[in-house]
Amino acid sequence: MENFNWDPSDGATKLKKIMIIAGEASGDLHGARLAEALLQKEADLFLFGIGGESLKAAGVRILVDAASLAVVGITEVVFKLAHLRQGMRTAKQALHHLQPDLLILIDFPDFNLHVAAAAKKENIPILYYISPQIWAWRTGRVQKIGALVSHVAVILPFEEQFYRDHHVPVTFVGHPLLDAALPPAPASRSMDRPEEFSIGLLPGSRDREVESLLPVMLKAADELARRGRPVRFVISKVPTVADAAYREIIARHTAQASCKLYSGPVSDIFAACDLVVAASGTVTLEAAIAGVPMVIIYKVSAFSYLLARLLVKVNHIGLVNLISDEPVVTELVQDDANAGNIAAEVDKLISNPAGLELMRAKLRGIRDKLGGPGASDRVADIALDLIKRD
Numbered sequence: 001m002e003n004f005n006w007d008p009s010d011g012a013t014k015l016k017k018i019m020i021i022a023g024e025a026s027g028d029l030h031g032a033r034l035a036e037a038l039l040q041k042e043a044d045l046f047l048f049g050i051g052g053e054s055l056k057a058a059g060v061r062i063l064v065d066a067a068s069l070a071v072v073g074i075t076e077v078v079f080k081l082a083h084l085r086q087g088m089r090t091a092k093q094a095l096h097h098l099q100p101d102l103l104i105l106i107d108f109p110d111f112n113l114h115v116a117a118a119a120k121k122e123n124i125p126i127l128y129y130i131s132p133q134i135w136a137w138r139t140g141r142v143q144k145i146g147a148l149v150s151h152v153a154v155i156l157p158f159e160e161q162f163y164r165d166h167h168v169p170v171t172f173v174g175h176p177l178l179d180a181a182l183p184p185a186p187a188s189r190s191m192d193r194p195e196e197f198s199i200g201l202l203p204g205s206r207d208r209e210v211e212s213l214l215p216v217m218l219k220a221a222d223e224l225a226r227r228g229r230p231v232r233f234v235i236s237k238v239p240t241v242a243d244a245a246y247r248e249i250i251a252r253h254t255a256q257a258s259c260k261l262y263s264g265p266v267s268d269i270f271a272a273c274d275l276v277v278a279a280s281g282t283v284t285l286e287a288a289i290a291g292v293p294m295v296i297i298y299k300v301s302a303f304s305y306l307l308a309r310l311l312v313k314v315n316h317i318g319l320v321n322l323i324s325d326e327p328v329v330t331e332l333v334q335d336d337a338n339a340g341n342i343a344a345e346v347d348k349l350i351s352n353p354a355g356l357e358l359m360r361a362k363l364r365g366i367r368d369k370l371g372g373p374g375a376s377d378r379v380a381d382i383a384l385d386l387i388k389r390d
Helices: 024-042 053-056 075-098 107-122 141-148 159-165 176-180 207-224 244-251 254-256 266-273 281-290 301-310 321-325 339-349 353-368 377-390
Strands: 016-022 044-053 061-065 101-104 126-129 151-154 170-172 200-202 230-236 259-262 275-279 295-298 330-333
Touching: 016 024, 016 075, 016 107, 016 377, 024 044, 024 053, 024 101, 024 126, 024 176, 024 377, 044 053, 044 075, 053 075, 061 075, 075 107, 101 107, 101 377, 107 126, 107 141, 126 295, 126 377, 151 159, 151 377, 159 170, 176 244, 176 281, 176 377, 200 266, 207 244, 207 254, 207 275, 207 295, 207 339, 230 266, 244 259, 254 259, 266 281, 281 295, 281 321, 281 353, 295 339, 321 339, 321 353, 330 339, 339 353
Parallel strands: 016 044, 016 101, 044 061, 101 126, 126 151, 151 170, 200 230, 200 275, 230 259, 275 295, 295 330
Antiparallel strands: none
């Protein structure tokens, strides 16, 4: 993380300037595709802000590394409080000294809405891309967003009407995951060869998620092995979590001989596995787009969960089920996300080829609702239009 430092002699002050803030791994990837689309449409842009390696590779000057800001749950914020405050200071300095022609916010609501308030005072137009899930909890924030933001670009089909009902300028742009051209999942394997049944374990993209969820996933693998299920497991390793963290957890479990740690793209796991057990989040929607059956699990600190129970106003936590408005896949939340329940749900799925195929069919229906490829291009058009209007 750096304090804001600007050298006007580098010539970028003569360009149209866009500040982008993506505080999490998924936002970094979607922001990078947006940055590429912007530069393809308008070469004379200077892009800067907060993000990770993907945004940097796309040509965005990074002032704050997003990895230092990412948090899980409500109480976990305290562990990153100093970094969040420093990041906020840097963002506000950049807004004031550089005066961007547009601020693009990507998800990360508690941080980004504070930055939006600072941008509003500087009379900088704001585009919110991948808006907060205010339809699920703290719905009162829609009034704040309406007061601060020039336009909202939403990626889930039911979000557009929510904002329209609250008189906030909004466009449904489709889901950016469809721009990645994920390969379709292979056809269901024959249950005559159960030894080839593969299960992907996707414990999340943050240290605390892996520490909390991978052990219970592996205990479920142990349980399936004890039941005589000849299955193999592929663990998705993300670059934001150290190899040692995975290997130390894996070493504690008897199923380690049948477990492979894989650091390649998660799409490879989708192509190789019959189903996945996944932490709730964007990766579950990626699995749905690839047509891979799944079990979703979710576990946070006890206090974070208690607050969520009081505040959250939706019937499902998984994006798959929210978009379908029905329980297409099983969700195991908090205390229910235990080894016995996970093993039982996986066992039920692999014992029922017809049920797996029905789930695949419903997942294909979800993909059809997501708006088709081109989200990044559509958001880039909105962004450039806001600059021209200003």
